Amino acid sequence: MKILLVNPEIPNTFWSYKKALQFIGKKASDPPLAMITVAALLPAAWQKRLIDMNVTQLKARDIEWADYVFIGGMNIQYESFKRVVAQCNEIGTTVVAGGPMCTCSSEEIEGVDHFVLNEAEITLPQFVDDLVAGTPKRVYASNEFPDIRNTPIPLWNLLDMKKYSSMDLQYSRGCPYDCEFCSITAMYGRKPRLKSPDQFVRELDSLYAAGWRGGVFIVDDNFIGNRRVLKEELLPSLIEWAKSHDHPFEYITEASIELSDDEELMGLMVEAGFRMVFVGIETPEEASLEECSKNQNRRRDLLKSVRIMQRRGLNILGGFIVGFDHDGPATFNKQIQFIQQSGITTAMVGILNALPLTRLADRLKHEGRLVDSWNGNNVDSSLNFIPRMGSEALVDGYKSILRTIYSQKAYFERIVTFLKEYRKPEKAGRKVGMREIKAFLRALFHLGLLEKGRWYFWKLMAHVLRNYPGSFPFAMDLAIRGFHYRKVAASIT
Ligand code: SF4
Numbered sequence: 001m002k003i004l005l006v007n008p009e010i011p012n013t014f015w016s017y018k019k020a021l022q023f024i025g026k027k028a029s030d031p032p033l034a035m036i037t038v039a040a041l042l043p044a045a046w047q048k049r050l051i052d053m054n055v056t057q058l059k060a061r062d063i064e065w066a067d068y069v070f071i072g073g074m075n076i077q078y079e080s081f082k083r084v085v086a087q088c089n090e091i092g093t094t095v096v097a098g099g100p101m102c103t104c105s106s107e108e109i110e111g112v113d114h115f116v117l118n119e120a121e122i123t124l125p126q127f128v129d130d131l132v133a134g135t136p137k138r139v140y141a142s143n144e145f146p147d148i149r150n151t152p153i154p155l156w157n158l159l160d161m162k163k164y165s166s167m168d169l170q171y172s173r174g175c176p177y178d179c180e181f182c183s184i185t186a187m188y189g190r191k192p193r194l195k196s197p198d199q200f201v202r203e204l205d206s207l208y209a210a211g212w213r214g215g216v217f218i219v220d221d222n223f224i225g226n227r228r229v230l231k232e233e234l235l236p237s238l239i240e241w242a243k244s245h246d247h248p249f250e251y252i253t254e255a256s257i258e259l260s261d262d263e264e265l266m267g268l269m270v271e272a273g274f275r276m277v278f279v280g281i282e283t284p285e286e287a288s289l290e291e292c293s294k295n296q297n298r299r300r301d302l303l304k305s306v307r308i309m310q311r312r313g314l315n316i317l318g319g320f321i322v323g324f325d326h327d328g329p330a331t332f333n334k335q336i337q338f339i340q341q342s343g344i345t346t347a348m349v350g351i352l353n354a355l356p357l358t359r360l361a362d363r364l365k366h367e368g369r370l371v372d373s374w375n376g377n378n379v380d381s382s383l384n385f386i387p388r389m390g391s392e393a394l395v396d397g398y399k400s401i402l403r404t405i406y407s408q409k410a411y412f413e414r415i416v417t418f419l420k421e422y423r424k425p426e427k428a429g430r431k432v433g434m435r436e437i438k439a440f441l442r443a444l445f446h447l448g449l450l451e452k453g454r455w456y457f458w459k460l461m462a463h464v465l466r467n468y469p470g471s472f473p474f475a476m477d478l479a480i481r482g483f484h485y486r487k488v489a490a491s492i493t
Contacts, residue, residue, distance in 0.1 A: 001046040004066035004093075005039055005158070007032035008073045008080035009053040012488060014348050016054075017165070019484035023439040023446075026165040027055040030217055033154060033168040034072055034099060034120075040152035041124050050158040053080060063091050072099025075355070085111040096127070103187060104356035106139065115139045119173075119188075121146035145189045148173060149196050153203055156210040166215035166252070169203055171195055171234065175222040177256060178359075179280070180292040181321070184221045186357040192225030197237040204241055208248060218253040223277075227265055235265075238272035247427045252276035252317075256296050260305035266312040270425045277309065278317040278348075284338045285331055288324035292360070306342045310418060313425035318344040322398050323352030325388045332397035336404050343418030345478050346485070347405055351398050354385045381492055399493040406489035408453040411482045412460045415475060419468050432473055440473075443480050451483075 010028075012018045017029045032052050039048045049065070051058045063069060069088050073081055078101060088095045089111045097109070098116040106115045114136055116123045123140040130136045148170075161167070172195070174188040195203075207216070224230060242249070251274045259265060259277065269277075281302055282294050289298045309316050320335055339347045354361040354370055364370040369386040387394045404410055447457045457479060464475040 001043075002065060002067045003039075003042060003046055003048045004062055004069045005032075005035045005048065005050045006058060006069055006071045006084055007035050007050070007052040007054065008071065008077040008084055010077055011079070012491070013076065014346075014485060014488050017481070017484050019487045020480045021165055021484075023442045023480045023483075024165060024435055025438070027163040028052065029165050030168050030219075031159050031161075031164050032072075033170065033219060035070075036154040036156065036158050037151065038070065038072070038098070038120050038124065039155045039158055041120055043128065048155070048158060052159075053084075055160065055163040058084065058087075060087070060091060063088055063093050066093055068094050068096050070096045070098075072097060073101055074099070075101045075104070077101065081109075082111075085109075098123070100183075100187060103141075104183065113138070115141075117141040118143075119146050121148070121151055145174070145191075145193060148193050149199060151195065153206045156206060156212075161210065161212055166217050167207055167212050168217045168219050169200070169207070170219050171200055171223065172220045172225055174225060175256075176225055177222070177294075177296060179282075179294050180363070181352060181355070181358055181360045183355045183357045188221060192222070194226060194229060194234075197233045200234065201237055201241055204238075204249070208245060213248045214250065216249045216251050218251055220253060222256050223253040224255045224259050224262075224265065227262060231265055231268060235268040235272050239268065242271075242273050247273060249273055250275045250428070252278070254278040254280075257281065257300070257302070257305050258296050260308040263312075266309060266314065270313040273427070274314065275425070275428055276315045276317060278319065279306075279309075280319040281306070281338075281344075282319065282321045283324065283327070283331070284334050285324065285326060287326035288331075291324050291326050292321075303338065303342055306344060307421050310343065310421040311423050313423050313428065315418070315422070316342075316344055317346040318342065318348065320347055320349040320401075321352050322349065322401065323383075323385075323387050323389075323394050327389060327394075329389070329393065329397070332401050335401050339401075339405050340410060340414060341417070343414050343416075343421055345411065345414050345418055346481065349398070349401050349405070351381065351383060351394065352385070352387070402489040403493045406482070406485045408451075408456040408482075408486070411485070412456045412479070415460060415478050415482075416463060418478075419464065419471055419475065422471075424471055424474070428474075436473060439480065440476055443476055443483075447479060447483055 010016050035050055051062055071084055085095050094113045096114045096116060097112040098120060102109060102115055103117045106117060116127045118141055122142045122144055127140050172192045174192045175184050176190055178185050255277050257279050283289060306316050354364050364385045371384050381395050383391055448454050464472050
């Protein structure tokens, strides 16, 4: 059996880092972890190839080679997904599709021969058994949540690792919270399911043995869903592993804001090698936080929480949303002020999006405010609901945030604010090698010579060299990321 796994293209958004990756000679930030895990769930004797369209072009002869094309992805990949399915249909190769987008919206997707929905650990073996028996059904779905302690190690050998700036791993699925706009709990449940520390260490070993060194994104929905197990079991194992391997990996993950309340947990994470954490801050508007049930963010000084984590050695990336019913004309400026004061350089601001399966989509449908369109991109100004403040006011306000926070002046000011708070961990930062030197020279050329407003770049360099010389490579990294954010923001506004 010949299986071609295809990861559709992700358009250029804040998360794609396309413009920043050019500086370090990489094609994509993250590999398709789900695809190489699905590959590991398939019979070992089957032939498997992966085309990640974010790093390699998909050709007709790749599709012709395969008996089956397996395709998946998130909503944001929908346009590319449709094109691939149409191409397979034209060539006559059977299409098998799964992943979060299909799980949420399989009825709206055309051209797929077999849907393998929900979590593949349950539905994929059923499909494979039926396929081998010659009786495959059209749809495989399940209401159960699998025990991920049985999930196999991803097949790293399907990837061309050189093309990525980071590798991905997953430790847990699910989140104990239930934010109204989020589809995580509907898809993965509210009880975090964890891998065992031994199993996770085996995954680290496999990644290390495959030759990877550098950034590793632990792509959990909420890494701190079970803090006791983290503190007592996983993090001590990761610390020991890092020491015995000379700290080869630096981790980024996603966590809820109460991480800032737990001094011990932050300390262990930093010691294990965690350097960046994405936190859903959403909004400084208390009434909007209440509206969306973001209860962990309510009745707290959000700025203080961010600073506590920065002082502990964590670079905080923030998720922000505008468009709640309780947002008003003043909200946009409040968001700008908060983002500037927080020193959060990577502020992922999006317009509220009613994803399928969410409580928000149900409510808006009930209120007659759901618009029948979705493309999974919440940063391109498209709306799939009727906002209380009016569509024009929301889109204008959203664009004004992007224009302001990603202007060179505001962005470089945030780097300075951040460095003032940040306490660099002892082992932080990769050794400077040829890749970093090349990136620095490209940054000098593009940010220091070509770009309008290059004065802000030189001012930042001088400031960092004078006050934080040890953080210079880190500041350059942030400056390069800023170049990408500016380009994406400009394309939207
Ligand atoms: S905390 Fe994050 S992952 Fe959990 S429900 Fe809220 S938005 Fe979703």
